[in-house]
Structure formats: structure tokens, C-alpha cells
Amino acid sequence: MVDTAIVTALIGSGASLALAGFGAWRAVRLERIQAADQREMQALRDEIDTRKGLRDSRREYEFDARRRLYEELEPVLFQSQDAARQLFDRVANMARVTRDGRLGAHPGAWLARGSTGYYRHSTLYRLMRLWALHQIALRRLTQVDQRLDSGIARRVQVQSVLYELLSDHFRLARAGKPVRYEPYEPGGGLQGIFLGTLDNAGAFLIDRPDGGPEGILDFGAFEDRLKAGEDSRIASVGNLSACFDGFHPATHPVLWRALVASACLGWVLTRQAEGDGTGAEATDPERLVQAFFADPRAGSKFDWRGGTDDDLRSEDTPEDTLRAAQAHLLDRFRSRDLLD
DSSP states (O other): OHHHHHHHHHHHHHHHHHHHHHHHHHHHHHHHHHHHHHHHHHHHHHHHHHHHHHHHHHHHHHHHHHHHHHHHHHHHHHHHHHHHHHHHHHHHHHHHHHTTSSSHHHHTTTTOTTSSSSHHHHHHHHHHHHHHHHHHHHHHHHSSSSSOOOHHHHHEEEEEEHHHTGGGHHHHHHHHOOOOOTSSSOOOSSSOHHHHHHHHHHHHHHGGGOOOOOOEOHHHHHHHHHHOOTTTTHHHHHHHHHHHTTTTTTOOOHHHHHHHHHHHHHHHHHHHHTTTTTTHHHHHHHHHHHHHSSSHHHHTTTOOSTTTTTTTTOOHHHHHHHHHHHHHHHHHHHTTTTOO
């Protein structure tokens, strides 16, 4: 018979070894778990640090970009707001002086062919000033991120549509109720200019004194540069000026559509500047354009009838002009993805 004591001793020894082995395994297992936990915690801390660094970098970038955006662009947009208001006033004035018999092809008309007086020069200046300011704004935008301020982005986008209006003459002729426009036929004439000519006309007003920042010539300096006739872009100014020879809304319906559309966007720009900070709805270009043309005062503001030239036959009534200008503007906004 096997000695009971020996069996008991062997069993006890085996159990001890098993327990010792389990303890060693458990210690190794815990050590591995702790090491894995430490690695996971370190990875989590690294991820938190990385995200914090990215947030800090993004915050620093946005702060610097916003600072540059406002420093570079706000002064130009402020000048553009004033220029837009002046352009609106001039277009409204053109309707009023038409009623007074001051515009047309007759001798003594303020925009008669060959006239070089104040009314022609100031009309050109008010158009070209906005174009020049927009060119400066676009150049400065290459240095900043306009996405940081949606209000500024919308104002610049509206300026872009306004900038091209006088080069949209063929499209404006087809907008709303189409008017016949054959500028190259005998007796016809261009009632707009091509984009390259527009670019040059706007650049004619840009000045960089002594290599400093770009600025806009004042009206007196503009007239002096015209008289000097030395600027290579003066031919483009001449082409713009020729569009206004003998101007009358009845005989130049396409140009009048472009001017009324420009006046509308001048009004939109002033409202956008006033509405900044009050939400996207207050500065939405579609809503503002529709509000402008829905206001009955717009119809009376740009109604040129009632003067001595009522016998002039026009394809466009003032109501036709307003509808065509509105349709064209909304179409241009859609083509630029400004509307939802």
C-alpha cells in the first residue's frame, strides 16, 4: 500500500507549485494589462494634446486671418459703400433730368455726342470708382480668407455682379421682355462695354503714390488724367464714354437696364453694410433685390417719363426696365451660386 503521508505530501507539493505558477502568471498578466492601460492612457493624452494644439493653431490662424481681413478689406468696403450710394443717386438723377429735358441727342443735352462737361465726367467717375475699388478688393482678398466672415463674402460677391453689369449688355437685352439690340447694324451702337475694356477703365482710376498702397484718384485728379491723355488705358475710358453719347432711356434701353440694375445693387450694398452682424437673412442678396423691386418707390425713382421727350418711342416702359433688371440680377446670382 502507498504510504498515505507520502501521497498527502505529493498532493500538497503539487498544489503549492500550481498556486505558485498561477501567482506568477497572474502577476505577468496584471503587468501586461497595466502596461497596455498605460499605453492607452498615453495615446489618449497624446490625442488630447494634438487636438488642443490643432484648436490653438486654428484659433491663432483665424484670429490673424480676421485681423488681416478687416485691416486689408474693411477700408475698401467702406469706400465701396459710399461709391455705391453715389452711383444710386446718379442713376436716379438721370431719370429726373430726363424728365427735365436735359438728356437726349438734341444740342445742349448734358450727354450729347462730343460733350465733355461735368455731367459726363462725373457719371463716368461714379461707375469707374466702384470698378476700381472692386479690383483693389479682389487683389487684397488673395492674401486673406474671406470665408471667416460670411457678411464680407456676400458683399464682395454682390460687388462682383455689379462689376460686370455693363459687360452684360447682350444678356440684359434678352432679360424679361426682350428688346431689339443689334449694335453692329447701321444706325445701331453699343450700349455696354466688353469686360476687358471695363477692367482697363476701372484700372484708370487706381493710383499708387510713391509705391505705397493702392488708392483711388479723386474727381479732380481723374479729370486731370483725362486731359493729359497719357495713360495707355484712356482708350477704354473713351469707349465707355461713347456708350453715353446722346443717352436717353428711350433710345438706350439696354444701357438703362444696366444702370437701373447697378442702382439696385448699390442699394443692396448699403443695406448689407448696415445689416452686418444681424444674421444672414438681413444681408441675403436675393431677399434684398426682391425687396428693392417690390418697393413702389423704385418705380417712381427711375421713371423718366413726363418730360419734353415723351414723343420718343421706346420698346421698354419703366416697368419693363424694372422687371428685366430684376430678372437679370437674380439669374446672375444663381449662376454664381449665391442663392440656395
